[in-house]
Amino acid sequence: MTSKAKTTETPKPKTVLIRRGEVERRTGISCSTIYSMMEDPTVDPPFPKPVRVGRLAVAWIEKEIEEYLRLITDRRDARHHLGT
DSSP states (O other): OOOOOOOOOOOOOOOOEEOHHHHHHHHOOOHHHHHHHHHOTTOSSOOOOOEEOSSSOEEEEHHHHHHHHHHHHHHHHHHHHHTO
């Protein structure tokens, strides 16, 4: 009699991609500024880079945009808390 070991795999979280217009809407940053920020090494935190989803199309990973927004708001809140 053989028994198969049960494996429980944790499901990978689903990756959600959002297009440029949605990135602009969520961040309030214009298209030209988004691309400038991605290329500027002095921008801190760096703006997330898109992934290619077609020959002429790109999209951003939603969680990376959310993390970017969290970082900049946390930084703002820390400065506000310090009184600057």
